[in-house]
Amino acid sequence: MTASAAPVADPHLRFAPPAEHPRDIVILGSTGSIGTQAVDVVLRNPDRFRVTALSAAGGRVGLLAEQAHLLRVTTVGVADPTRVAELRAALRERYGAAEPLPEILAGPDAATQVAGLPCHTVLNGITGSIGLAPTIAALSAGSVLALANKESLIVGGPLVTALAAPGQIVPVDSEHSALFQALLGGVRREVSRLVVTASGGPFRGRTRAQLAEVTPEEALAHPTWSMGPVITINSATLVNKGLEVIEAHLLYAIPFERIEVVVHPQSYVHSMVEFTDGSTLAQAGPPDMRGPIALGIGWPERVPGAAPSCDWTRAHTWEFFPLDTDAFPAVPLACHVGSLGGVAPAVYNAANEECVAAFLTGGLPFTGIVDTVARVVSEQGDDAAGTSLTVADVLEAETRARHRARELTGTAGTAGAVSGGASGAVRKG
Numbered sequence: 001m002t003a004s005a006a007p008v009a010d011p012h013l014r015f016a017p018p019a020e021h022p023r024d025i026v027i028l029g030s031t032g033s034i035g036t037q038a039v040d041v042v043l044r045n046p047d048r049f050r051v052t053a054l055s056a057a058g059g060r061v062g063l064l065a066e067q068a069h070l071l072r073v074t075t076v077g078v079a080d081p082t083r084v085a086e087l088r089a090a091l092r093e094r095y096g097a098a099e100p101l102p103e104i105l106a107g108p109d110a111a112t113q114v115a116g117l118p119c120h121t122v123l124n125g126i127t128g129s130i131g132l133a134p135t136i137a138a139l140s141a142g143s144v145l146a147l148a149n150k151e152s153l154i155v156g157g158p159l160v161t162a163l164a165a166p167g168q169i170v171p172v173d174s175e176h177s178a179l180f181q182a183l184l185g186g187v188r189r190e191v192s193r194l195v196v197t198a199s200g201g202p203f204r205g206r207t208r209a210q211l212a213e214v215t216p217e218e219a220l221a222h223p224t225w226s227m228g229p230v231i232t233i234n235s236a237t238l239v240n241k242g243l244e245v246i247e248a249h250l251l252y253a254i255p256f257e258r259i260e261v262v263v264h265p266q267s268y269v270h271s272m273v274e275f276t277d278g279s280t281l282a283q284a285g286p287p288d289m290r291g292p293i294a295l296g297i298g299w300p301e302r303v304p305g306a307a308p309s310c311d312w313t314r315a316h317t318w319e320f321f322p323l324d325t326d327a328f329p330a331v332p333l334a335c336h337v338g339s340l341g342g343v344a345p346a347v348y349n350a351a352n353e354e355c356v357a358a359f360l361t362g363g364l365p366f367t368g369i370v371d372t373v374a375r376v377v378s379e380q381g382d383d384a385a386g387t388s389l390t391v392a393d394v395l396e397a398e399t400r401a402r403h404r405a406r407e408l409t410g411t412a413g414t415a416g417a418v419s420g421g422a423s424g425a426v427r428k429g
Ligand SMILES: NC(=O)C1=CN([C@@H]2O[C@H](COP(=O)(O)OP(=O)(O)OC[C@H]3O[C@@H](n4cnc5c(N)ncnc54)[C@H](OP(=O)(O)O)[C@@H]3O)[C@@H](O)[C@H]2O)C=CC1
Pocket: 028, 029, 030, 031, 032, 033, 034, 035, 055, 056, 057, 058, 059, 060, 079, 111, 124, 125, 126, 127, 128, 130, 148, 149, 150, 151, 172, 173, 174, 225, 226, 227, 228, 229, 230, 231, 289, 419, 425, 426, 427
């Protein structure tokens, strides 16, 4: 895959005009881990941010209604149309009888419609490749895209990078926010390597044989971050780090050979940029996503007190280890699909989303996740690899990969992925 010559995330460029306060923000996935932390950042900074619209799948309508009321939004989107009556009742309870309710958009395209509303910045905090259409809508509307939903960039690949103007995407993923900040230390031709840190997940140090019997409960116990279930399992398999290497390649137009992963169990150093003169710039802070979220929606300004800073009065140690790719082959597999390009990253991601669902429901052993993804990639990853990509290509590749993953895991006919994927509609299962 050749990344576009101009990086879509570039801290030296300002896509939007100088910030006006308060800045209008749209939050997609507002009821999730990223979304609730974003709401927290906004509520603590009412002079800087005004949220105009929210969207969610529909699993937590009480929370969604509470957020809508607290933020006084004009529009609420919900992907599952069967939850509208409950949402309206929850809104009415909070707004009282007299006050008009926000407009409700419902159905599989609700998030995409919300993403296309006029605003300064759209924060995409949806989980899974179902975030692709909203990402495209936000970019097409000319908004800044504060991107947590890495899957949309990865499955869309050159489609998304071609649509984004240089500087239009501001990363929210902690590693990519760190790279973004460290890249300010030099110009692109002076960058020699991107070094992406990985916590190593709850099973760091185990051999492949020791991974065979681990349970969903153990895999959901991330050592340093509290996140939604899909990314938490992805951190345990290191698929998250594989996705993040592709994400770094697409955001910063750096070839895979110059992107490295290093295991750093404390999750204080969020990533590093090495420059041609041998100097390395690292970005650090205690693991707290409110920092990258605030930077993503506030860029180019920093939000004072957004997240705690390091406590240098206390002795502590930061360790770094090489990645064990025998126990955790997801990262080299991701580099392989990233280099193939075309739909190969979409196949990797779609198969993984299905396998994570199968693992969480007890239908697949932990090591079966990446084994199955590798099998689906070997069968389907070369299809349309490296060719120009359309949304239809991505959706078709995803459907085939999901189908094959379900066949291989024996979950065909079940509810499937936690998020329905780029071609799906709403949260299932
Ligand atoms: N959590 C974290 O710290 C980090 C997350 N990320 C990335 O951010 C994204 C979100 O992760 P996270 O917050 O952990 O996930 P969660 O599972 O906690 O939240 C997902 C959110 O997406 C919503 N959603 C799901 N499907 C749809 C849909 N079809 N339309 C609209 N909304 C939908 C959910 O709604 P509902 O509540 O109704 O189900 C929920 O609000 C992922 O891409 C993840 O990889 C990246 C770095 C860190």
